[in-house]
Amino acid sequence: MSQAVPKIVTRALGKNGPQIPRLGLGLMGLSGHYGLPAPDEERLAFLDKAYEMGERYWDTADMYGDCEDLLGKWFAANPGKRENIFLSTKFGIQVQGRSIKVDSSPEYCRQAVEKSLKRLGLPFVDLLYVHHLDKVTPIEKTIQVMVELKNEGKIHHLGLSECSADTLRRASAIHPIAAVQMEYNPFSVEIESPERRFLETARELGIAVVAYSPLGRGLLTGSISSKEDLTKAGDIRTMLPRFNDENLEKNLAVVAKISEIAKTKGVTPTQLALAWVLAQGDDIFAIPGTTKAHRLSENLGAMSVSLTAEEEQAIRNVGKEVFGARIHDKVPGVNIFGDTPPLEA
Template sequence: METIKQAVNQLVGEGTTQPTRKLGKNGPAITAMGYGCMGLSAFYGKPKPDEERYAVLDHVYNSGELFWDSADMYMDSEDLLGRWFKRNPGAREKIFLATKFANYVDPNTGKRSVRNEPDYIRQQCDKSLQRLGTNYIDLYYCHRADKEQPIEITVKVMKELQDAGKVKYLGLSEVSADTLRRACKIAHIDAVQMEYSPFAMEVEQEGLLQACRELGVAIVAYSPLGRGFLTGSIRSPDDFEEGDFRTFAPRFSKENFHKNLELVDTLKAIADRKGCTSGQLTLAWLMESDPLVLPIPGTTRTKNFDENMGALKLNITKEEDAEIRKAIAGAEVHGTRYPEAFASALFVDTVPLDQYNGPHKNLV
């Protein structure tokens, strides 16, 4: 099996001391493991004061980690990054910055929906640019695809933004292999962001990894540590504070939590023998699986960040890969990764273009 050192592009970009990896076939070389900014602002309990969050971003930046991931739905995440860029002149140009559109929450009712309408995409892109305090986004994702609108229409509008210079590279998230193939006929998709970890292997099982290999599309692995579960540091659902998303996720329920510790403990035993943490083992294993894979673990603690970055120094042997995959195959994962209400937005197939009679059919 190819080692990380062989798979990672060693032509280190300006401003980073970290190894880099190419973003698919057409993208630039960016730091091989990204940083997920979501947890600084949303879904894992009450955010910390700004100065503490700035200190985390300072630490990440000074480490040479220059691939940062945000989204318009992560509460004040884009605003926080915009303020940090203002405090650090010149840093924006060195960061490969990703953000996303499509997840909408009605401010009056709190109802969630997926929005891919052309005018909405254009509006949200401009809003994100304003919040981030920048005139371009390096990687712009459709965070969730609307099943009722052909992906061709969504990507056509994203390509308009790219042609206008507002966006450099295009991404999708939680789409099926068929949706990705259709999208790439309109414009090259540089990255697909998917949950990918020993707890979430659908990327391999549903044909998406193979499609990405054929099309030269990077896989950006979100929640590569199973939302912290695979680090082994979370031992009970009672460890979460009020407002933490994991209290609503079936995989972390009181009914399922302790059943899922079996895989966590098996991976920890392998890591102990290797002399690393289970989190480092997991991240290194993901990167070893294919040169297209770029994990983006997130954390609010610099200690955890440094531990995650240690994965870049590990190599996974063929024997270790086989042992890890055997453990994954033998473990029954209890509980879905999202609540049932969110399931329809995962691995989405959109309506075929020739069956669509909506208001935007003339765009393609």
């Protein structure tokens, strides 16, 4: 019996934005980060399958290993399909050995975009995000060069990631921002904080929120049963607080509660977690990552899952029990909910 094709639900990305799938495809893992990348043949075949399934919203970044190069190969082999895909990429993080440098300066923005387009073999990307903000460049200067790139036809929409509400407002005053990418899942609800006023501000400005790591970097899938599941070479989760020896065992017990709710509802833990993110509003999108076609099909199935108010609250309550921060806030260069200095008069 053939597998049913998942229903793709679309919404406008931000105020007056394009209609795109509410669940996109995060491509970070396609080039490593959670283990070593597969051979090109397998990865290109996965992209073929994603397209066949109707997944036409793809998210990458210039610091995701060879991901842009791989996409360049796929687009070269499938030139007629480019117009059907909404492609976003990011700039601002430079990987330097085992450390990172954040640079959101106008000069680096232009340099990074030119390199991304060359790797992709494309004249433009649909959406460009500032991946992280350095602590020296006023956001107005970064947005101004992005507007120039838009006017040159090299990007179509502007986005930010991991910024503060104040920085988001300042950016929006220069040019409309289509989307802002932030971590959001039942274990990570900081954007809702009344002190940060982030989600409130995005909604006031008509900016879509794109949830990265909507599955808590795989924790909410229920597929992790012990530290041994994270022993692949290159798996960055071993460095994150929620996955360390002190917290992981406790968090697996929390995930078991999520899995019980999913079992009662007749869906997978993955689908339950993604449905929870989407239930937070039509202006919320999510970009779960996977490298497996059957997992992508499972993810897309979440768009057909509806939650009652009681189920949403039950998941939210369990999420409050998580142990450990989502990311180390002391990593050099990282600027979580990043502010930028004021623009000098």
